[in-house]
Amino acid sequence: MSKQLDYVKVSCLSYLSRFERSSNRIRRFLRYWENLEVFLGPAENSLSEELIWEYDSEFSVTMGRAERHDLRRDLTIICFIAHHDLPPEGFHISICQAFWDLPIWCRKAIRDFQESCKHLMSLTTLSNYEVSLSCFFIRLDLETVKNTSQLTHKAIIRYSAADETPELSKRNRNSDVKSFLKYLEKLGLVKPTIHLVLEPSFQNEAILLDPIQYNAYPWKVLSVKRRTEPIAVYEQGVAKLEEYLTKCSYSQNHKKALIHGATEFELFLYCNDMGYSIGIADEWMESRRHFWSKSEYYSNLRAVHLIHELLMGKPISPFFPHVDRRKYHINENLEHHLLDYIEYRKHECLKPSSISMIHSSCCRFLGFVESLGIRDISELTPQIVKDFNLQDHHATIGGKQAYNARIRNFLFFLATKNLVPMSLHLALPAMAARKDRIITVLGLEQQTAIEAQFNNPRTKMEKRDNALVALGYDLGIRGIDIVALQFSHIDWDKEIIRFRQQKTGVWTTIPFTVNVGNALYAYITEARPESDSPYVFLSFKAPHGNMGSSVCRDSIGRIMKNAELAPCTGFHITRKTFASKLLMAGTPFSTISDLLGHSDNTTLKVYLASNEPEIRQCAMTLQGIEYQGGLL
Incomplete structure (x- = not known):
């Protein structure tokens, strides 16, 4: 007998002496051992589990159930000690009868998995793996699964659906099975994501389309190979x-x-x-929409569209969702005239907001034209234009006038192309002359609230609010220019800010005060997210991009709310307050115009009414005007 067999025999007897008190049990083990030695023959120097499995297959066939159970119990102990040595005191080698009923390829797969993680797991965990995986293979349809490479998503889904064991037992077993499937994925023996079929958070998405569903529209059309990419492309995404x-x-x-x-x-x-395509992704999203919450739906929709943009090399859009939210959908026979006009106006270097306003106004008009069944722009008549004007309602006269002005320009453009009569635009009248209003400025309490927060900012949000509001309140900068401010625009040595105004395109240079400098420094050093962006003001939320001008309005709104004051009418009130304060201090008109970035002094007339001490001197006497009974 070889030293290996001698050592294994002695160790097995030592282990059995810990738990067995029956001499018959020891005698049965010795009898099985003698038969095993005879079976091994000349191969006794290389005792392996595969040989022990062959021994079991040859001798257990003719045994009764109880005797076969005893044989496999002893063989399990022999295999364990031959591989792991004598276990420590108190450790009990678990006997899994189901393991011995499995095909050889299943047993080998389990042993290879245990071998791969034996240095990371305890003996107890390795034994649990054997039990769990044996139950897993027993429940598989082994008539169709002949090796590990035939373990597919469909096979695992069917296994999971047929598993009717209690929830806790199922969860514990599936945890071990997932580890096994991950191991196979790592070796490339099965397809990626197969373990997710057993993951509770993914189980509802492990959906098999039946043949009827798959061959129905739209899956059959979308799944044509020439229209899809391999899944590997999506994995890269x-x-x-x-x-x-x-x-x-x-x-x-x-x-x-x-x-x-x-x-x-x-x-x-x-x-x-x-295969993968964005069309399949959108159809899948729509089919699952009712099974998800609103937040889950939009999160998943954003994920697949972000991947599409990354794979296509498109710039990532911070706006979401990726759906068409246009208010007006115009027939292409009419729309192409509008697109030509928009392209024409873009050559005038208009701002995007101006182009958007033109587009919205003209779409409103063309939508009405289309509702009349008109598809040819040459069919427009003055009466149609008048009918549109009568039914086109706006909240204010100013709003209606703004829309009509842009529609008139569009009609005149069509006339220059000989598409409509030259005088057609005159059928759309001007609604009212522009009215001059007394400007609104910040009240004393509101100004006090702003200055109070300047002195005591506590949070990162308040530090950003201080910097934003200080630029408008102390320097009169527009909100749209504040959010576009870059580090290159600030000269800390000369204490000036030089930038190009978004509204006018004119460059302006403004000296900043100590208060503004301190607010900017506090925000940049203590509150600004870490980023290589050239913009000063960034969103606190990833991906930390620059923001829209509405953040300025929100900033002053928070200050008023904290002070329990009425909200302001927009952020532009800070610019009006700045100009009004300069005017009341006797600052020359030319200086105020330079600081505000105005091209001339005439635009300052609206601020005269805010100078109450001076405006009082303009009051006219009522001398010579007779009145009686309280009436003039």
Whole structure:
């Protein structure tokens, strides 16, 4: 007998002496051992589990159930000690009868998995793996699954659906099975994401389309190979998405939610052997919409569209959702005239907001024209234009006038192209002359509230609010220019800010006060997110991009709310207050115009009414005007 067999025999007897008190049990073990030695023959120097499995297959066939149970119990102990040595005191080698009923390829797969993690797991955990995986293979349809490479998403879904064991037992077993499937994924023996079929948070998305569903519209049309990319392309997109989210410092929760949504779609593709396309993604999203909450739906929709943009090399849009939210959908026979006009107006270097206003106004008119069944622009008549004007209602006369002015210009453009009569635009009248109003400025209490927060900012949000409001309140800068401010615009040595105004395109240079400098410094050093962006003001939320001018309005709104004061009528009131304060201090008109970035002094007339001490001197006497009974 070889030293190895001698050592294993002695160790087995030592182990049995810990738990067995029956001499018959020891004698049965010795009898099985003698038979094993005879079976091994010349191969006794290389005792392996495969040989022990062959021994079991040859001798256990003719045994009764109880005797076969005893044999496999002893063989399990022999295999364990031959592989792991004598276990420590108190450790009991678990006997899994189901393991011995499995095909050889199943047993080998389990042993290879245990071998891969034996240095990381305890003996108890390794034994639990054997029990769990044996139950897993027993419940598989082994008539169709002949080796590990045939473990597919469909096979795991069917296994999960047929598993009727109690929930706790199922969860514990599936946890071990997932570890096994991850191991196979790592080796490339099964397809990626297969373990997610057993993940509770993904199980509802492990959907198999039945043949009727798959061959029905739209899946059959969308799944044509020439219209799809391999799933590997989508996997690259998921990796790019994770890299992008990390680079942009998204929070862990937000990052996790987006990756989860992207992986859910990947799981669906693998389950149904489908390629990837954005069309399939959109259809999948729509089919699952009613099973998700609103936040889950939009998170998953954003995830798959971000991946599409990354794969297409498109610039990532911060706006979401990626859906068409146009108020007006114009027939293409009419729309192409509008597109020509928009392109023409773009050559005038108009701001995007101006182009948007022109587009909205003209769409409003063309929408009415289309509702009359007109598809040819040459069919327009003065009566149609008048009818549009009569039914086109706006909240204010000024709003209606703004729309009509842009529609008249559009009609005149069409006339220059000989598409409509030259005088057609005259059918749309001007509604009213412009009215001059007394400007509104910040009251004393509101100014006090702003200055109080300047002296005591506590949070990062308050420090950003201080910097934003200080630029408008102390320097009179427009909100749209504040959010576009870049570090290159600030000269700390000369204490000036030089930038190009978004509204007029005129460059202006403004000296900043100590209060503004302190507010900017506090925000930049203590509250601004870490970013390489050239913009001074960034969003606190990833990806920390620059913001719209509405953040300025929100900032002054928070200050008023904290002071329990009425909200302001927009951020522009700070610019009006700045100009009014300069006027009341006797600052020359030319200086005020330079600081505000105005091209001439005439625009300052509206601020005269805010100088109450001076305006009182303009009051006219009532001398010579007779009145009686309280009436003039």
